[in-house]
Amino acid sequence: MASGSSSITIPEGFTLHTENTSHILISSKDEAFLNPVQEFNRDLSVACIRVWSEESDKDKETKWRQAQDKKAKREAEADQKEQKRPKSEGGQPKPVQSVSGAQGEITLPANEPGPVGKAKEYRPYKFVLLEALSATGLRSIRYAKEIPLVRYVIANDLSASATAAMKRNVDLNGLGPAPDSTEEMVPPDEKTPTRISHGLTLGKVRINEGDACALMYNHRTEKTRVDVVDLDPYGTAAPFIDAAVQAVNDGGLLCVTCTDLSVLATTNYPEKCYSNYGGVPVKAEYCHEAALRLVLNTLSTSAGRYGRYIQPLLSLSIDFYVRLFVRIQSAPIEVKKAASKTSMYYICTGCQSFYEQPLGKMVEKVHERSGSTNRLFKTQVGPPVPQKCTECSSVLHVSGPMWSGPIQDSSFISKVLEHLETNQDKYGTSTRMKGMLTVAKEELNSPFYFTPSRVAGFFHSTCPPLDDVASALLHAGHDVSRSHACPGSLKTNATRQDVHDVFRSWVKKHPVKMEKISDQSPAYQLLGKEPRVEANFKRHPRSVTQSSQVKLVRYQQNPTPHWGPGSRADSGTKRKRDDNEEIE
Ligand SMILES: C[S@@+](CC[C@H](N)C(=O)[O-])C[C@H]1O[C@@H](n2cnc3c(N)ncnc32)[C@H](O)[C@@H]1O
Numbered sequence: 276m277a278s279g280s281s282s283i284t285i286p287e288g289f290t291l292h293t294e295n296t297s298h299i300l301i302s303s304k305d306e307a308f309l310n311p312v313q314e315f316n317r318d319l320s321v322a323c324i325r326v327w328s329e330e331s332d333k334d335k336e337t338k339w340r341q342a343q344d345k346k347a348k349r350e351a352e353a354d355q356k357e358q359k360r361p362k363s364e365g366g367q368p369k370p371v372q373s374v375s376g377a378q379g380e381i382t383l384p385a386n387e388p389g390p391v392g393k394a395k396e397y398r399p400y401k402f403v404l405l406e407a408l409s410a411t412g413l414r415s416i417r418y419a420k421e422i423p424l425v426r427y428v429i430a431n432d433l434s435a436s437a438t439a440a441m442k443r444n445v446d447l448n449g450l451g452p453a454p455d456s457t458e459e460m461v462p463p464d465e466k467t468p469t470r471i472s473h474g475l476t477l478g479k480v481r482i483n484e485g486d487a488c489a490l491m492y493n494h495r496t497e498k499t500r501v502d503v504v505d506l507d508p509y510g511t512a513a514p515f516i517d518a519a520v521q522a523v524n525d526g527g528l529l530c531v532t533c534t535d536l537s538v539l540a541t542t543n544y545p546e547k548c549y550s551n552y553g554g555v556p557v558k559a560e561y562c563h564e565a566a567l568r569l570v571l572n573t574l575s576t577s578a579g580r581y582g583r584y585i586q587p588l589l590s591l592s593i594d595f596y597v598r599l600f601v602r603i604q605s606a607p608i609e610v611k612k613a614a615s616k617t618s619m620y621y622i623c624t625g626c627q628s629f630y631e632q633p634l635g636k637m638v639e640k641v642h643e644r645s646g647s648t649n650r651l652f653k654t655q656v657g658p659p660v661p662q663k664c665t666e667c668s669s670v671l672h673v674s675g676p677m678w679s680g681p682i683q684d685s686s687f688i689s690k691v692l693e694h695l696e697t698n699q700d701k702y703g704t705s706t707r708m709k710g711m712l713t714v715a716k717e718e719l720n721s722p723f724y725f726t727p728s729r730v731a732g733f734f735h736s737t738c739p740p741l742d743d744v745a746s747a748l749l750h751a752g753h754d755v756s757r758s759h760a761c762p763g764s765l766k767t768n769a770t771r772q773d774v775h776d777v778f779r780s781w782v783k784k785h786p787v788k789m790e791k792i793s794d795q796s797p798a799y800q801l802l803g804k805e806p807r808v809e810a811n812f813k814r815h816p817r818s819v820t821q822s823s824q825v826k827l828v829r830y831q832q833n834p835t836p837h838w839g840p841g842s843r844a845d846s847g848t849k850r851k852r853d854d855n856e857e858i859e
């Protein structure tokens with residue numbers, strides 16, 4: 276077992292790569308893909324899955340204790356009844372004792388243990404994780420070593436050379452089958468159905484060679500579902516999403532990477548974005564947030580087909596990819612709400628104002644007599660805007676449909692930050708993790724961010740300081756936050772007209788040379804309107820938040836030769852590189 280790299284013998288033709296707790300051998304034949312730059316993605320995933328597992332274990336323990344208390348109470352009541360029955364009917368009075376449970380003081384027969392005494396102690400819930408596209412197995416190995424509640428990880432890859440590398444790496448880290456194990460297959464009572472377990476090794480990381488979708492479809496029944504699915508493909512995760520949303524247990528976690536940002540975050544390939552994600556991308560500075568919302572829309576609509584819905588916990592746009600963590604649950608009423616969390620957006624080609632067109636709405640009606648709430652699901656009125664932008668009269672483009680609901684869960688993110696606070700030394704990229712998570716935690720969930728410099732560009736004006744713009748919006752009664760997706764950006768629940776009014780007020784104090792502005796230009800239209808209220812630029816106390824103090828490291832400071840999503844390894848699955856998978 277490799278506890279420290281010094282004790283490892285490196286075979287000829289291999290080099291040792293160490294990331295955090297784990298070591299892998301890299302063959303000179305380039306047989307499995309590894310992108311060292313993705314250490315941040317793997318660190319973040321270890322932390323998020325760990326926090327998710329500890330939180331879901333706490334929930335399970337609470338439910339278990341409540342069930343124990345209920346059971347004890349039921350048994351106590353049954354015994355009391357028994358005592359009251361006349362002896363002639365076989366009633367047996369018993370001496371009694373009192374114990375405290377969550378339900379208060381419970382009276383139990385003295386010779387029977389109460390909830391505490393009886394308690395088979397609560398055993399923490401150990402979970403199963405499936406990494407559908409594992410390559411060298413580094414990610415799976417780290418999960419198995421660094422997340423205490425992991426029962427086992429199923430590490431899968433289609434490529435024979437990748438699974439050979441994985442086997443070597445799993446053994447190197449001491450996570451393979453026990454040396455005395457004679458079994459070759461996982462027993463049938465395990466989560467893995469026997470029909471797919473052929474060739475699946477035993478141990479804490481169990482290797483499967485096969486197609487990711489076939490494996491996940493084999494885990495879609497309630498009995499065979501796993502707790503966490505991780506998709507970290509080349510390019511898009513789209514082909515794997517239908518299978519993945521079915522393979523996750525209720526309350527389980529789905530982690531998704533997509534590196535095809537030239538599809539998701541530019542308008543160079545709208546047709547491809549539509550076929551992969553069922554939505555059309557945005558041409559505006561907030562394209563990275565739109566990319567997250569497009570992927571969430573795919574997850575939501577795919578889950579909805581199976582009576583399931585998504586709860587986004589953390590959605591990050593990082594370097595050349597997006598990484599999302601969503602909880603999957605089953606509940607018909609929540610599935611019905613999905614259309615009202617989905618919108619098309621009309622995006623102005625002149626000033627990037629956006630106009631939201633939700634696809635559905637939910638109307639709640641409280642029944643007068645019973646007080647019960649009836650929920651009705653309706654279509655939406657539209658369009659939300661005339662044919663031209665009401666701010667600058669430019670043409671509008673349609674984008675979406677995409678997810679318009681919350682993209683961050685601040686209470687989940689706070690827990691990940693708490694975990695990080697006491698475990699900073701456990702992650703090589705903890706400074707960057709803290710920065711991104713702090714901004715994401717405070718991020719407003721309403722779309723979309725803007726940068727004062729870009730808006731100033733539309734006005735042909737000087738650029739007001741970020742804090743001045745934030746203060747003006749706060750004084751006007753709006754909320755503001757930063758966005759993790761773009762340094763120097765602001766999010767607000769104010770409309771673009773409100774934001775533009777702030778700039779119109781700014782321009783009154785910092786005049787623009789109108790002689791240089793054509794009367795046909797968007798700037799002329801923007802400047803031609805009077806602000807409805809004069810902005811107050813005095814520093815607002817809430818303009819300085821925790822996240823304003825974070826220097827956002829959006830791009831890796833020293834891009835290495837591995838920068839970018841990388842190309843496929845020279846394996847059995849090698850195919851021509853898809854130009855759309857890399858963002859320039
Ligand atoms: C980007 S790499 C995975 C990197 C890995 N998750 C990590 O963190 O190092 C993608 C892997 O997916 C595998 N792959 C591609 N298509 C697949 C499929 N349909 N089923 C299973 N594996 C597949 C490739 O062989 C490759 O090893």
Ligand SMILES: [Zn+2]
Nearest residue numbers: 623626664667
């Ligand atoms: Zn406009």
